[in-house]
Amino acid sequence: MRCRLKYILPLILLAYSVSSRGQASTYGELQAAYIFNFAKYIKWPGNATVFVIGVAGETDILDALQTTLKGKKVGGREIEIRTIATLEEAATCRIVYLPASNSEAIVDLRLAVVGKNVLIVSEEDLIKRGACISFIVEDERLRFKLRKAALEAAGLEASEGLLKLAILL
Numbered sequence: 001m002r003c004r005l006k007y008i009l010p011l012i013l014l015a016y017s018v019s020s021r022g023q024a025s026t027y028g029e030l031q032a033a034y035i036f037n038f039a040k041y042i043k044w045p046g047n048a049t050v051f052v053i054g055v056a057g058e059t060d061i062l063d064a065l066q067t068t069l070k071g072k073k074v075g076g077r078e079i080e081i082r083t084i085a086t087l088e089e090a091a092t093c094r095i096v097y098l099p100a101s102n103s104e105a106i107v108d109l110r111l112a113v114v115g116k117n118v119l120i121v122s123e124e125d126l127i128k129r130g131a132c133i134s135f136i137v138e139d140e141r142l143r144f145k146l147r148k149a150a151l152e153a154a155g156l157e158a159s160e161g162l163l164k165l166a167i168l169l
Contacts, residue, residue: 028064030142031097031135035065035121038133039074039095041162045117045155051077054084054093056109057102065097087112098131100124106131117155127169132156136167145169 025033039051051074055062065081072079074094082093090096091113098106100123109120110130120131125145127134132150136143146166151158158166 026060026064027142028059028061029068031061032064032068034135034142034144035095035097036069036072036074036079038119038121038162039079041159042119042151043157043159044075044094048094049077051075051079052082052093053079053095053097054082054090055097055099056084056090056105057099059097059099059101061097061099091116091118093118095119095121098122098126113154115155119151119154119156133166143167 035053039053044051053065053069055065062081062083069079069081082089084090084093084096087108090109094117096109096113096118098109098120103122103124103126106120106122106126106129113120119133120126121133121135122131123135125134125136127145127147127150130150132147132154134145136145144166145168146158146163147169148158148163
């Protein structure tokens with residue numbers, strides 16, 4: 001029970017902080033905090049030395065990720081934030097963030113990362129078109145939808161705590 005609480009409690013606190021911090025944090029900072037927790041609470045195959053998060057397209061989240069995740073680690077691995085311009089670059093990442101401004105690329109991105117254990121995180125409900133996780137704003141709170149089948153197709157497994165916080169599809 002203590003072991004479970006150790007993993008679930010940070011997720012619960014994150015959910016509380018997202019709703020209670022209001023204007024204190026920007027949308028990008030909140031997304032960055034969520035992305036960090038996705039990285040921590042998903043089981044990643046392989047033993048890469050660096051945990052790479054790629055951002056596809058122009059978005060404010062790039063700065064938020066660099067600021068929020070500076071010096072943090074996932075599974076003992078340094079986090080590296082990259083802007084990605086090609087599908088080949090996307091395939092070298094663990095997480096790819098696809099902003100709404102680049103939503104037309106979702107189908108090509110999904111095809112480029114098949115079998116590469118890449119988590120695609122998006123906005124605008126792109127989960128219906130192939131993303132594993134999509135951010136939504138519901139009752140003035142940042143939340144996320146998770147498509148378990150897409151996660152499994154990517155060869156990834158979410159923790160029980162992460163699944164409990166998600167809107168599952």
